[in-house]
Amino acid sequence: MKPIKVGLLGIGTVGGGTAAVLKRNAAEITRRAGCTIELTHVATRTVARAQGVVGDEVQVSDDMLAVVNHPDIDVVVELIGGTTLAKELMLAAINNGKHVVTANKALIATHGNEIFARAREKNVMIAFEGAVAGGVPIIKAIREALTANRIEWVAGIINGTSNFILSEMRDKGSSFAEVLAEAQRLGYAEADPTFDIEGNDAAHKLTILSALAFGIPFQYDKAYIEGISTLDAADIRYAEQLGYRIKLLGMTRRTAQGIELRVHPTLIPEKRLIANVNGVMNAVLVKGDAVGSTLYYGPGAGAEPTASAVVADLVDVARLLTADPQHRVPLSAFQPDMLSDEPILPMDEVVTSYYLRLQVADKTGVLANVTGILARYRISIEAMLQKEAQGGAAEIVILSHLAREKDVNAAIAEIEALDASRGKVVRLRMETLG
Amino acid sequence: MKPIKVGLLGIGTVGGGTAAVLKRNAAEITRRAGCTIELTHVATRTVARAQGVVGDEVQVSDDMLAVVNHPDIDVVVELIGGTTLAKELMLAAINNGKHVVTANKALIATHGNEIFARAREKNVMIAFEGAVAGGVPIIKAIREALTANRIEWVAGIINGTSNFILSEMRDKGSSFAEVLAEAQRLGYAEADPTFDIEGNDAAHKLTILSALAFGIPFQYDKAYIEGISTLDAADIRYAEQLGYRIKLLGMTRRTAQGIELRVHPTLIPEKRLIANVNGVMNAVLVKGDAVGSTLYYGPGAGAEPTASAVVADLVDVARLLTADPQHRVPLSAFQPDMLSDEPILPMDEVVTSYYLRLQVADKTGVLANVTGILARYRISIEAMLQKEAQGGAAEIVILSHLAREKDVNAAIAEIEALDASRGKVVRLRMETLG
Structure with a gap:
């Protein structure tokens, strides 16, 4: 070709x-x-x-x-x-x-x-x-994937700079001016940050989403735009006490009177997934009459x-x-x-982290035996939780670093064979998804 | 046509x-x-x-x-x-x-x-x-939207029944059997729930995602599958103490030795967005070498x-x-x-909820004045927070139910004109996004 x-x-x-x-x-x-x-x-x-x-x-x-x-x-x-x-x-x-x-x-x-x-x-x-x-494929989602729906509204955190600033103001209780200076040092805000912090950039993006969601022309000049530069840290704190997060939200909604097209600081209930989108990340929530709410999340800028x-x-x-x-x-x-003929890896060869829960006799030396076995199989420990003993038996919970399934299973067999063992070892896998 | x-x-x-x-x-x-x-x-x-x-x-x-x-x-x-x-x-x-x-x-x-x-x-x-x-367009995302990437892994909560059961076990500390019975009563689990709770349904879906992400044939027979039916509520609790949530995760990952293809209960750090996907909802996280991580979230089943x-x-x-x-x-x-010629709604006509922060003299009768003004503009109060007075001035934070922007602005002007007013009213909008 x-x-x-x-x-x-x-x-x-x-x-x-x-x-x-x-x-x-x-x-x-x-x-x-x-x-x-x-x-x-x-x-x-x-x-x-x-x-x-x-x-x-x-x-x-x-x-x-x-x-x-x-x-x-x-x-x-x-x-x-x-x-x-x-x-x-x-x-x-x-x-x-x-x-x-x-x-x-x-x-x-x-x-x-x-x-x-x-x-x-x-x-x-x-x-x-x-x-x-x-990198979040929100245009394809609206244009091709949600075509069955009468879209009711689209709400987006679509300016990473503003979201970074709001996240930091909340985390550190700092003022807007302090965090903006920090964002500029880190390269998250430009020398002239006007377009990002005053909402113009978000309004450009929202104008595009609105046109695609509702089948209307692009009408940036009709957008209502309010930025975050006058936002007071006190309001972020009060909102939090009431169970809300403040985000620079782009919101476009179909009503009987017309289409809402607006960007402004907005309180969102903290239990919503989108309220927990922090730092420079972007997320767009689309409400369709058939599908309900779907969310698209990822890095909103960068090379x-x-x-x-x-x-x-x-x-x-x-x-x-x-x-x-x-x-x-x-x-x-x-x-x-x-197509590729890469093999599917047998479970024995998978390398991941593990959660192990052991029930052992509450005696000196048992923990040394257990950690010795783990060390022999090159399973290193990230965290450990020892629960209080009941009826002479202790419960030990271990989180491991990366280890091979086969080694973990072999170690478990040896641990279960110890005299001090008081039952099967619970073995769960752990993924950090970082 | x-x-x-x-x-x-x-x-x-x-x-x-x-x-x-x-x-x-x-x-x-x-x-x-x-x-x-x-x-x-x-x-x-x-x-x-x-x-x-x-x-x-x-x-x-x-x-x-x-x-x-x-x-x-x-x-x-x-x-x-x-x-x-x-x-x-x-x-x-x-x-x-x-x-x-x-x-x-x-x-x-x-x-x-x-x-x-x-x-x-x-x-x-x-x-x-x-x-x-x-309803989550994850196939289109992988097949058409992430085509620039060498995909590294795909991790998904792709069985709503299991996720509902795990969410309930965590929330209520109940056993698997108790929650399964509840799920069956609510219609979230079938009379024979085997395919959902033993991971087969998730493995079918993961097999499809794996083939599309890596360009390999469908190989369901090579999938490692472990369900949630033997999961102990104690492990959900211990995981939480260590900062993790347990999810039935489908994980497919490219390694130098081959493709991992596995479904099993998995610990995920609670700070990840996907760890906070609860109830019958689905979410898929895709890691690509160019885009990084993007997440797709929404209802995974239903008519x-x-x-x-x-x-x-x-x-x-x-x-x-x-x-x-x-x-x-x-x-x-x-x-x-x-295309449609639906008008863009002027901001004055937008109906939403509001957060108002008032600074007023700390005197009897002021609150009655304020709530009287709000009532006259048909602005009803959902929640109120009165902060302690400093220097004779009190701060009042009000969350409203739905109101019209024009009415809210008019009410604010009247409040600011009160003798007892001690500064501009902060007005933020609120969206529940439900």
């Missing part, structure tokens, strides 16, 4: 991540897409630096229009940001019949209606999964999380251009002739 | 939900799919009952093969369950060139390799989003949640059959000529 050729406009954080992911995961991506996806051209103002990043096989120049007009390029990836030059270049690419992938939320939220109309005329795809919530969305869009384009339509998406996710 | 005609095999819980959603949301579904999706035939053993459910416009019979062979039907929806008759009918439908939608996890996990091979020969789609985690997935699959088929390929999925989620 002939490769898909990609021209990249802009190679900052997300552009660099996109180049890195395309290169590192080339084999896995080809197995999924059914053809190779090749980054052939990059346009950037910093040519020498970019050439160092992408290597000699990619043509790097500072001529954005040349990339947009290049006859060999199938897809243009726009990652320069802004709404002026980016719009011009995107329209030029569309006019040239090229598909476009972008992560530019401001551009879609403010000029999406015009851009989409042009794309339909020219019969090209515009893919923009990276524009909302970074590779956003690149994950950009490259998935490229795979969508590739599958469209190369596969036969019925199997645009392969049934097994990977192309049928590219 | 010509309608897509659907034949439904089996009209139990999920089949009934599917018929209901197709009917109730017909207009919204057409706006998304670009054509109508019509349920034209149902085959079931209980003809009279089914006819009552779907109405006279649908042909109901007890002849499953007649539906599979009917020349007018474009898509067969298989919801009879089991792996014998269901397999026969599905293969017959495929041989007849019909697309198939199913929620049958056991069938895909055990015969998916054969079924997919036949579908590729016959160039038809097999869609099975409803087979894993009900309409599962129907949401089944109907989304039908929309996928419809978009494939009717749209021009470039715009298989419309850019704005809805067909461009079917």
Whole structure:
């Protein structure tokens, strides 16, 4: 199958991540897409630096229009940001019949209606999964996965900077100004943080979600926007005493009178999963009349999380251009002739952590026997809980570090064979999922 | 655009939900799919009952093969369950060139390799989003949204019955047997709960996720399966003391030696979002090398949640059959000529709940004044917190029930104009997201 050729406009954080992911995961991506996806051209103002990043096989120049007009390029990836030059270049690419992938939320939220109309005329795809919530596939979810539903509302924590600041204000009881300064030191907030903390960035994203959820035009100019810069730490504390967390929430809801479209600090009951989304993470909760509430959670920004969305869009384009339509998406996710024969690991060979509960005689020396057996099987102990003895028997709970199932089972057999043993050992596995 | 005609095999819980959603949301579904999706035939053993459910416009019979062979039907929806008759009918439908939608996890996990091979020969789609985690679109996420990633592992709470039982055992300290009986009374567990509580159902689903995540064949027979029926309430308690929750987790992980594929009770650190997924809800956590961890959460079973997935699959088929390929999925989620002109609601008209923090003189009668103003604007109070006075001023925090923004703002202006007022009122909005 002939490769898909990609021209990249802009190679900052997300552009660099996109180049890195395309290169590192080339084999896995080809197995999924059914053809190779090749980054052939990059346009950037910093040519020498970019050439160092992408290597000699990619043509790097500072001529954005040349990339947009290049006859060999199938897809243009726009990652320069802004709404002026980016719009011009995107329209030029569309006019040239090229598909476009972008992560530019401001551009879609403010000029999406015009851009989409042009794309339909020219019969090209515009893919923009990276524009909302970074690596969290919320656009695909709303556009393709929840299509059975009359969507009632969408609520999202869709600005990582604000969520980091609010999480820290709550954890440390600090003021907004203190935490903002810390966020800037850590690189979670920009030197000029206005767009993040005043809610504009979240409103761009919410405008996109609202249009997709309800089938209305993009109407960023009608969004109500209120940021977190005037939020008082006292209110975070009072809210907590009442059982709530304060989040910068984007909320769009269908009512009989019209569509709500608003971003502002919002109290949410702490028992909701979304109230427990902390730090720079993003989450979007969608309420549909058939499915009920579904939640989508993950990293909302950063080089590779956003690149994950950009490259998935490229795979969508590739599958469209190369596969036969019925199997645009392969049934097994990977192309049928590219399945892998990696073996399924026997349980004995699995390495994980363990919880062991032992019942033993309450005598000196028993614990030494047990830990000796564990050590012999290279099972090291992370935590231990000794429960009070009843009727001469003690209960010992042990959490292990990583160990092999076979070793753990052998150790358990030896422990159960001790004279001091007072019953079967309970063995549960533990996953940190970090 | 010509309608897509659907034949439904089996009209139990999920089949009934599917018929209901197709009917109730017909207009919204057409706006998304670009054509109508019509349920034209149902085959079931209980003809009279089914006819009552779907109405006279649908042909109901007890002849499953007649539906599979009917020349007018474009898509067969298989919801009879089991792996014998269901397999026969599905293969017959495929041989007849019909697309198939199913929620049958056991069938895909055990015969998916054969079924997919036949579908590729016959160039038809097999869609099975409803087979894993009900209304949570985890199959689309893995198959289409995370395609940039080398997936490292997938961990899921994918059996609602078990998760309900474990949640209740933890909350109430009850034994497995007690909670199972309660779950059966509530309809969360079947009369014969073996498949749910012994992990087979979760292993079917995990087998599917594993194949899609790693590009390997379905290998249910190699799965390690351990259920929750022998789990002791004491271990749930000890785990909690150590900072963990016990979940029936499906875990599939890529290692250098092979693919782990295992279902068993598992300790998870309580600080993980997935550890806080309680009751009958499902959640799947996917770790990709580019995106990091993303989580997908929602109702894993039930009539309409599962129907949401089944109907989304039908929309996928419809978009494939009717749209021009470039715009298989419309850019704005809805067909461009079917956007809605519903207005964006001005913020003044938004109805939500409010958090108000007032600073007032610490004098008798002030609270009566304040509550009088609120009552006049039809703002009722859900909770109130009076903070101790400092320097003669008291702080009052009020949570309201639903009220209109315009009324709240007017009330605030009156409160601030009181002689007793000692500063601006802090006004935050509150969303319960229930």
